[in-house]
Amino acid sequence: MENNNAFYVALSLLLDFDASLVQIVALSLQVSILAVLIAAVLGFPLGAAVALWRFPGRGGVIVLLNALMGLPPVVAGLMVYLLLSRAGPLGDWGLLFTPGAMVIAQVVLVLPILAALSRQKVEELLGEYREQFVSLGMSRPRMMPTLLWDARFALLTILLAGFGRASAEVGAVMMVGGNIDGVTRVMTTAIVLETGKGNLPLALGLGIVLLMLVMLINAGVYLVGELTRRRTG
Amino acid sequence: MSSFNRPLLASSALIPAPTLCFEEVSFSQEDKLLLGPCSFTLQGTGPTLVMGPNGAGKSLLLRLAHGLLAPTQGEVTWSSDLRPRQAMVFQQPVLLRRSAVANLTHALAVNNVPRRTRVKLACDALERFGLSACTNTPARVLSGGEQQRLALARAWVLSPQVLFLDEPTSALDPAAIKAVEAAVREFHQRGTRIVMTTHDLHQARRLAGDVLFLSGGKVREHTPAAAFFNGPVSREAQAYIAGELVE
Numbered sequence: 277m278e279n280n281n282a283f284y285v286a287l288s289l290l291l292d293f294d295a296s297l298v299q300i301v302a303l304s305l306q307v308s309i310l311a312v313l314i315a316a317v318l319g320f321p322l323g324a325a326v327a328l329w330r331f332p333g334r335g336g337v338i339v340l341l342n343a344l345m346g347l348p349p350v351v352a353g354l355m356v357y358l359l360l361s362r363a364g365p366l367g368d369w370g371l372l373f374t375p376g377a378m379v380i381a382q383v384v385l386v387l388p389i390l391a392a393l394s395r396q397k398v399e400e401l402l403g404e405y406r407e408q409f410v411s412l413g414m415s416r417p418r419m420m421p422t423l424l425w426d427a428r429f430a431l432l433t434i435l436l437a438g439f440g441r442a443s444a445e446v447g448a449v450m451m452v453g454g455n456i457d458g459v460t461r462v463m464t465t466a467i468v469l470e471t472g473k474g475n476l477p478l479a480l481g482l483g484i485v486l487l488m489l490v491m492l493i494n495a496g497v498y499l500v501g502e503l504t505r506r507r508t509g
Numbered sequence: 510m511s512s513f514n515r516p517l518l519a520s521s522a523l524i525p526a527p528t529l530c531f532e533e534v535s536f537s538q539e540d541k542l543l544l545g546p547c548s549f550t551l552q553g554t555g556p557t558l559v560m561g562p563n564g565a566g567k568s569l570l571l572r573l574a575h576g577l578l579a580p581t582q583g584e585v586t587w588s589s590d591l592r593p594r595q596a597m598v599f600q601q602p603v604l605l606r607r608s609a610v611a612n613l614t615h616a617l618a619v620n621n622v623p624r625r626t627r628v629k630l631a632c633d634a635l636e637r638f639g640l641s642a643c644t645n646t647p648a649r650v651l652s653g654g655e656q657q658r659l660a661l662a663r664a665w666v667l668s669p670q671v672l673f674l675d676e677p678t679s680a681l682d683p684a685a686i687k688a689v690e691a692a693v694r695e696f697h698q699r700g701t702r703i704v705m706t707t708h709d710l711h712q713a714r715r716l717a718g719d720v721l722f723l724s725g726g727k728v729r730e731h732t733p734a735a736a737f738f739n740g741p742v743s744r745e746a747q748a749y750i751a752g753e754l755v756e
Contacts (some may be wrong), residue, residue, distance in 0.1 A: 392634050408603035410577050411596065412619050412667075422615065426606045507606075 323394030344388030654685025
């Protein structure tokens with residue numbers, strides 16, 4: 277009964293666009309979108325480069341990228357925490373316990389996913405295109421934009437997967453953001469806190485938003501897949 | 510070698526197509542000799558049809574000539590100092606995941622053709638190959654015949670001096686084959702050196718200026734088409750033309 281009540285209160289919070297709830301959701305989206313965009317700008321060319329070039333230690337790089345896909349968020353959080361803490365190498369930036377630190381932590385988490393998965397996809401495409409590319413006299417740097425563009429639908433799916441990971445994790449942003457009310461409180465950290473306090477309506481409301489977001493992302497992935505099938509046969 | 514100059518198809522080219530020369534070229538993989546050593550010179554007007562049973566090394570020879578593979582031994586040389594402009598059409602056309610016209614503009618962009626002229630050149634080529642209606646259609650949803658024509662159009666916009674075709678019609682129906690052969694004739698008339706593999710004897714009779722016959726990784730015969738079809742010298746070619754199963 278108690279939980280049922282909490283559910284209705286949560287719904288009313290959502291429907292009323294409760295100010296604190298909206299702020300938390302907005303910050304979550306801002307941090308995760310920015311993190312995923314930065315990770316994409318770095319990760320996609322990195323993945324394509326590993327697919328294109330043969331160099332000593334390439335196998336090691338691939339294994340490392342694949343392994344880092346499963347990097348525990350708390351470990352990523354710890355690494356960024358050590359980097360950004362006052363005594364750390366980047367302590368002068370004064371980023372710890374700001375949204376900036378949370379973006380960095382999420383970039384660390386998402387970058388390996390984007391790089392490793394795009395490497396796989398680009399390598400697959402390259403296998404198909406290689407002879408044609410050589411026939412056209414293309415250099416490797418010239419192949420990169422062509423491959424990335426032709427893999428665009430797959431990359432979009434990978435991007436959404438990265439966003440899912442960024443928006444749903446809690447450990448890293450808790451450690452480097454600090455869950456400060458109105459400053460660094462995002463959906464996942466707020467859910468942890470509110471549940472601990474027994475404020476179930478807000479926790480549930482945020483949970484529902486997070487769930488809907490995950491649903492939306494998956495719907496997006498599905499639609500992109502369908503579109504690809506239709507456009508490219 | 511003047512007998513090679515007997516053209517089956519009139520050539521209107523002013524500049525002679527570059528001469529291709531194989532000198533003791535061989536190619537092996539994991540110590541297994543797959544082709545050669547073979548030496549021959551492709552001059553005259555062609556088109557040169559490379560014939561032979563499956564596994565004879567036809568595709569390999571084309572890839573070595575085009576530079577997709579480097580010979581293990583020997584040298585592939587051209588008469589011109591610069592490597593001539595060349596293009597290749599594959600058995601399975603490799604098309605980018607974009608519209609038909611974007612496939613052509615991409616090839617032009619790669620070859621540093623100024624942006625302003627790309628679309629015009631691409632559209633002209635699409636029209637020439639009867640693909641105007643599919644300008645904005647994703648290339649990979651086109652039919653097999655249309656895809657192969659698009660691959661030919663992509664080669665066309667690059668104005669190659671040499672065009673390699675690797676069994677371009679083996680997966681096509683008669684109407685599509687006819688369109689591809691017409692396209693090959695157009696290239697030939699523009700003065701492009703054509704080097705094409707096929708295992709279709711009728712097609713070879715229709716197109717060939719000279720024939721390079723391979724079996725077992727060796728060049729068995731290189732003669733003008735008429736001579737090849739009327740009286741092949743090598744035992745392998747005799748058997749092949751007689752319709753026996755040659756290995």
